[in-house]
Amino acid sequence: MPPSVLRDRKRERTRRALLEAAAELFETRGYDETTVADIAAAADVGTRTFFNYFGSKEELLFPESDDRVRAAVAAIASRRPGERPVEVVLRALRAAGDNPGEHLIDDLSPRIAALRAEVSRTVPSVSGRAAHAQLVTQREIARQLHVAFPAELDEVGAAALVGAVVGAVSGALTVLFQQPLVGVEDGERLHRLMHEATSRVLQPWLSPHRVEAVG
Structure with a gap:
């Protein structure tokens, strides 16, 4: 096997070990x-190694933002014939949430997403990071949506539509995460509930036959 692959x-x-250690702590x-030192120790690496992968503790909760x-953008580019703008926005947002880079397309992704939502409500520094990440994503989705549907x-x-959809989804998820029956330990169930919540909130905007198709 080539040394580069190894x-x-x-x-x-190492990256996954750090994420798993952080989630557990x-x-x-x-x-x-x-602390960062706690996370590094739990992952059996040094603090310097931690900073080779993440710039801060907050960054652990926002991995691969560019990939999201x-x-x-790829979801918008692959829009289907006859698909309405709001349907494309919903697919784009789900793609951004479900595919945060190749590193997290597995059982850890919903766990990190749940922690991000929980901590963003209670820690000001993370709230600011979350707001900035959301704004950057919204702007790019809106820009691409305008390009895809210029007429x-x-x-x-486009900005108004993306903002309305994001607001509706964020509001639903805020209530969802406040419910005691939803915990970060059951990633698969949480992921399902998040999809159900967003589909329910956006159902009035979607064609009946497409609600399931965008899931």
Whole structure:
């Protein structure tokens, strides 16, 4: 096996170990009470190694933001014949949330998403990071949506549509995460509930036969 492949696999194992250690510590000890040194020790690496992968503790909750944007843009580019703009937006947002880079397309992704939503409500520094990440993603989705539907949406209309959809989804998920029956430990169930919530909220905007198709 080429040395480059072995290095990539080792980096991926270390990256995942750091994410898993952080998720475990955030859940059991709390975000504020967990330090970078704690996470590195739990992953059996040094603090310097941690910073080779993540620039800060907040960055652990927002992995591969560029990949999320690319996933959303790809969803818009692959729009289906007759698909309405709102349907494309929903698919784009789901692509951004479900495909945060090759590193997390597995059982860890919903767990990190749940932690991000929980910590973003309670820790100001993370709230700011979450708001910025969401704004960057919204702007790019709106820009691409205008390009995809120039006859239907100008730049303002595209931004308004994306903002309305994101607001509706964010509101639904805020209530969802406040319910005691939803916990970060059951990633698969949480992922399903998130999809159900977004589909329910957006159902009035979607064609009946397409609600399931965008899931």
